[in-house]
Amino acid sequence: MRKIGVIKKKVISLLKLNHIKENSPVFIGEQNIAHMKSRHPAEFDMYFNDIEMIIDSPDYIGINSKDGSITYVKLYEANNEYIRVGVKVSVTGKFFARTLHLLSTCNAENYIQKGTLISVNNTE
Numbered sequence: 001m002r003k004i005g006v007i008k009k010k011v012i013s014l015l016k017l018n019h020i021k022e023n024s025p026v027f028i029g030e031q032n033i034a035h036m037k038s039r040h041p042a043e044f045d046m047y048f049n050d051i052e053m054i055i056d057s058p059d060y061i062g063i064n065s066k067d068g069s070i071t072y073v074k075l076y077e078a079n080n081e082y083i084r085v086g087v088k089v090s091v092t093g094k095f096f097a098r099t100l101h102l103l104s105t106c107n108a109e110n111y112i113q114k115g116t117l118i119s120v121n122n123t124e
Contacts, residue, residue, distance in 0.1 A: 001029040004097060005055035007087070011070065014118050015063055026055055026087050026095045040101040047083050050074070051100060054085045060108075060117040070095075073103060073117060082108035 005026040012020050028051070037044045047054075058072040060082075069088035076083060086099040103111075111117040 001027050004028050004052045007070070007095060008056075010120065011061055014120070015061060015070065017070075024095055026097060028097045032096055032098055035098070036100045039099070043083065043101050047076075047100060050083075051085055051097060054083060055087070055097070058085075058120055060112065061120055062111065062117040065116075069098065071117070073108065075108075080105060 003025045006023040007017075007020055007026060009022045012018065012022060033048075036048065054074040055072050057074075059075045060071075060073040062071040062073070063069070064071050064086060067086075067088060069086045072085045072087065074083050074085075075081070082103040082105060084099070084101055084103045085097055087095050088098045089095050108117065112119070
């Protein structure tokens, strides 16, 4: 298990997650890595080395309504791909990056339009 980032004050504020302590660490474990690699091998190969940067400086954030995880999304403009990293709290209260995958452009744009994904760069 290693630390790959923190939950920043801006994320807590924009998503109204006042129950989360600022700079709570985000970890990744071997099981998380194996899951990402097996479920989304192409995205894993292309974007896994960017996971820390995606959590540190996402373009969009949101809350996954299905499981309450924090969604970090980075737009790679060169190939017009939205990459999603899902961070979920464990039963022990630690935050883990649990998924890394491509979010279709259509879905991403719909989520942005509906406000499900919030732009981090257009807010102060």
